[in-house]
Amino acid sequence: MNNVFVYCEIEDGLIGDVSLELLTKGRTLATQLSCQLEAVAIGHKLNGIEKVLFPYGVDVVHIADDPRLAPYTTLPHSAILIKLFQQEKPQIALMGATSVGRDLGPRVSSALHSGLTADCTALEIGSHEDKKADKVYENLLYQIRPAFGGNIVATIINPDCRPQMATVREGVMKKEPIDPAYKGKVNQLNVADYVSDTDFAVSVIERHVEASKINIKSAPIIVSGGYGMGSKDGFKLLFDLAAVLGGEVGASRAAVDAGFADHARQIGQTGVTVRPKLYIACGISGQIQHIAGMQESSIIIAINNDPAAPINSVADYVITGDVETVIPKLIKYYKKNSK
Amino acid sequence: MSLNILVLAKQVPDTRNVGKDAMTAEGTVNRAALPAIFNPEDLNALEQALRLKDKHPGSTVTVLTMGPFRAAEVIREALYRGADKGYVLSDRAFAGSDTLATSYALSCAIRNLPQLDVIVCGRQAIDGDTAQVGPQVAEKLGMAQITYAEEILSVEKGRIRVKRRIEKGIEVLEGKLPMLVTVNGSAPACRPRNARLLMKYKYARIPNELQAANEDYISLNNSREFLHIGEWNVNDIVCEPAELGLSGSPTKVKKVENVVFQAKESKTLTDNDTEIEALIQELISNHTIG
Ligand SMILES: Cc1cc2nc3c(=O)[nH]c(=O)nc-3n(C[C@H](O)[C@H](O)[C@H](O)COP(=O)(O)OP(=O)(O)OC[C@H]3O[C@@H](n4cnc5c(N)ncnc54)[C@H](O)[C@@H]3O)c2cc1C
Numbered sequence: 053m054n055n056v057f058v059y060c061e062i063e064d065g066l067i068g069d070v071s072l073e074l075l076t077k078g079r080t081l082a083t084q085l086s087c088q089l090e091a092v093a094i095g096h097k098l099n100g101i102e103k104v105l106f107p108y109g110v111d112v113v114h115i116a117d118d119p120r121l122a123p124y125t126t127l128p129h130s131a132i133l134i135k136l137f138q139q140e141k142p143q144i145a146l147m148g149a150t151s152v153g154r155d156l157g158p159r160v161s162s163a164l165h166s167g168l169t170a171d172c173t174a175l176e177i178g179s180h181e182d183k184k185a186d187k188v189y190e191n192l193l194y195q196i197r198p199a200f201g202g203n204i205v206a207t208i209i210n211p212d213c214r215p216q217m218a219t220v221r222e223g224v225m226k227k228e229p230i231d232p233a234y235k236g237k238v239n240q241l242n243v244a245d246y247v248s249d250t251d252f253a254v255s256v257i258e259r260h261v262e263a264s265k266i267n268i269k270s271a272p273i274i275v276s277g278g279y280g281m282g283s284k285d286g287f288k289l290l291f292d293l294a295a296v297l298g299g300e301v302g303a304s305r306a307a308v309d310a311g312f313a314d315h316a317r318q319i320g321q322t323g324v325t326v327r328p329k330l331y332i333a334c335g336i337s338g339q340i341q342h343i344a345g346m347q348e349s350s351i352i353i354a355i356n357n358d359p360a361a362p363i364n365s366v367a368d369y370v371i372t373g374d375v376e377t378v379i380p381k382l383i384k385y386y387k388k389n390s391k
Numbered sequence: 392m393s394l395n396i397l398v399l400a401k402q403v404p405d406t407r408n409v410g411k412d413a414m415t416a417e418g419t420v421n422r423a424a425l426p427a428i429f430n431p432e433d434l435n436a437l438e439q440a441l442r443l444k445d446k447h448p449g450s451t452v453t454v455l456t457m458g459p460f461r462a463a464e465v466i467r468e469a470l471y472r473g474a475d476k477g478y479v480l481s482d483r484a485f486a487g488s489d490t491l492a493t494s495y496a497l498s499c500a501i502r503n504l505p506q507l508d509v510i511v512c513g514r515q516a517i518d519g520d521t522a523q524v525g526p527q528v529a530e531k532l533g534m535a536q537i538t539y540a541e542e543i544l545s546v547e548k549g550r551i552r553v554k555r556r557i558e559k560g561i562e563v564l565e566g567k568l569p570m571l572v573t574v575n576g577s578a579p580a581c582r583p584r585n586a587r588l589l590m591k592y593k594y595a596r597i598p599n600e601l602q603a604a605n606e607d608y609i610s611l612n613n614s615r616e617f618l619h620i621g622e623w624n625v626n627d628i629v630c631e632p633a634e635l636g637l638s639g640s641p642t643k644v645k646k647v648e649n650v651v652f653q654a655k656e657s658k659t660l661t662d663n664d665t666e667i668e669a670l671i672q673e674l675i676s677n678h679t680i681g
């Protein structure tokens with residue numbers, strides 16, 4: 053009772069990174085609250101899925117396995133969560149801010165009359181004093197998220213309703229198993245107790261889903277380009293630099309919108325969050341929505357012809373110059389000095 | 392088959408074009424400095440509704456918005472593009488609503504309307520980016536939902552088929568009517584205002600706006616039914632007052648901060664060869680690259 057729950061997204065029997073990241077966060081929260089961490093896995097052919105989950109410090113895995121539960125559809129997954137949450141009364145429930153989590157979360161929160169905060173960038177435990185009601189709440193979940201197009205950061209709380217629900221984008225939290233030998237329990241759910249035939253009102257007729265070949269999230273080095281790269285052709289320079297350094301190419305939204313780069317490369321508030329060892333920002337002005345997705349990079353180099361570009365304030369090295377001059381030189385001197 | 396279609400549209404501050412004066416010194420949002428616009432994805436939603444109407448002659452597209460009286464502007468914009476009727480749900484009792492209280496109020500208002508076949512929403516509103524109101528309205532009305540839609544492919548024999556865009560591809564879903572669909576920004580853009588409809592609906596008003604108008608205007612509006620935009624307040628819907636506004640909102644804003652980034656101490660270089668080579672050597676020697 054009153055534990056921390058994480059809904060696990062499953063595609064082809066694999067648990068989504070966003071869910072493993074949430075389990076890592078969930079573990080920290082559960083430890084702070086001295087409660088258990090529980091995972092919910094809904095899908096088909098989930099045999100042995102608990103082995104993937106336990107190392108993240110999961111104490112209980114609730115499994116609902118039925119051919120009709122994969123791929124994801126709204127009503128059966130929400131019916132299971134709603135009923136399970138009514139029985140187990142979690143204090144916190146987390147899910148990915150993905151097309152699944154953002155379809156499911158609001159449905160569940162509406163049925164349970166619980167608050168839901170979308171797209172959190174940080175989750176913390178804290179207290180709250182309601183001066184009007186002269187009441188102090190301990191151990192609330194602070195749901196921290198950007199608001200108003202990223203121009204402000206708001207801390208949201210749900211003082212009275214449970215579970216406190218939040219969604220988090222992929223890549224925002226770190227994914228870290230805590231113990232390969234961690235032992236939890238499996239609670240196999242009897243699916244018929246949770247869903248009825250009418251829940252299968254929507255069926256999937258066609259599905260074309262491909263794992264993206266672009267994986268900027270785990271690249272140790274990211275060479276990222278903005279609108280200042282000028283064109284799709286201009287981006288070729290970035291691919292050259294990324295190739296010699298052994299990195300991936302990222303992009304700002306302005307560059308993606310202009311068609312210079314693929315959407316899967318977008319970094320920032322509405323793209324992915326990255327924290328590579330080295331981030332080279334080329335022709336990116338550094339609006340907050342972009343910085344929000346890369347500021348935790350270990351080393352940041354900014355190349356911009358504007359000495360006052362906002363990106364410079366978060367950079368370790370600022371190269372004031374034209375990308376077309378600077379990038380070829382980086383390649384040249386890297387080739388000369390490496391090996 | 393003619394369809395009864397509802398579009399949920401919101402008037403939002405234009406957060407995409409936030410100027411320097413949009414934030415007050417205290418770090419709160421200066422709403423007055425932001426123009427109010429038709430939420431972008433709600434325009435995509437309206438277009439899907441209008442396309443359904445094109446394919447199914449005799450259908451009606453109704454638009455419902457909850458907000459201050461000036462949100463009637465959203466209804467007019469929809470009428471100019473081909474919607475048939477609009478309602479503004481406005482009351483102080485709704486102030487401070489989070490998405491749950493908003494969807495509760497909207498769902499109560501929707502019960503005032505004749506039986507609907509399809510409700511179309513935007514995926515999300517740019518003032519909150521939550522994408523919650525659509526699914527929550529569906530849940531409150533006991534309807535199924537299809538989110539992230541890019542195209543309503545067909546409505547036939549009481550079933551709707553929708554193509555949706557998800558992170559790694561597309562899905563085509565099919566389900567029984569009634570259905571609530573939320574539409575992505577990647578869906579086709581909304582048609583422009585139609586000149587004829589602009590002339591027709593230019594003077595469409597909610598009663599509250601008419602109070603400030605002159606006599607001629609009022610009599611013109613009174614004589615033409617199609618110029619009446621519906622105006623509902625809390626007394627026009629059947630609801631539980633405790634579920635509205637602040638008291639009906641489980642989420643509370645504890646704190647709001649302006650975004651400030653810790654400026655780092657940075658080394659500044661030029662594009663000079665010597666400086667660039669030195670930088671590369673430094674990165675290699677500290678194992679950042681290489
Ligand atoms: C709700 C919301 C969400 C958003 N989400 C994201 C997001 O996830 N990711 C994101 O990136 N943005 C996001 N944005 C957009 C963001 O606000 C900026 O518009 C965007 O990041 C700007 O991209 P940019 O820096 O490439 O372009 P610009 O701002 O146009 O900057 C181009 C830069 O290139 C420099 N430059 C030009 N030519 C050269 C040259 N030859 N050599 C060197 N430098 C040159 C210029 O000095 C300038 O600094 C979001 C906005 C909103 C409202």
Ligand SMILES: Nc1ncnc2c1ncn2[C@@H]1O[C@H](COP(=O)(O)O)[C@@H](O)[C@H]1O
Nearest residue numbers: 399400457512513515516521522523524
């Ligand atoms: N006040 C409102 N009035 C009408 N529709 C709304 C309102 N708020 C939200 N919606 C609808 O719900 C969608 C999602 O909104 P949100 O959950 O705020 O991101 C919007 O795109 C609208 O279609």
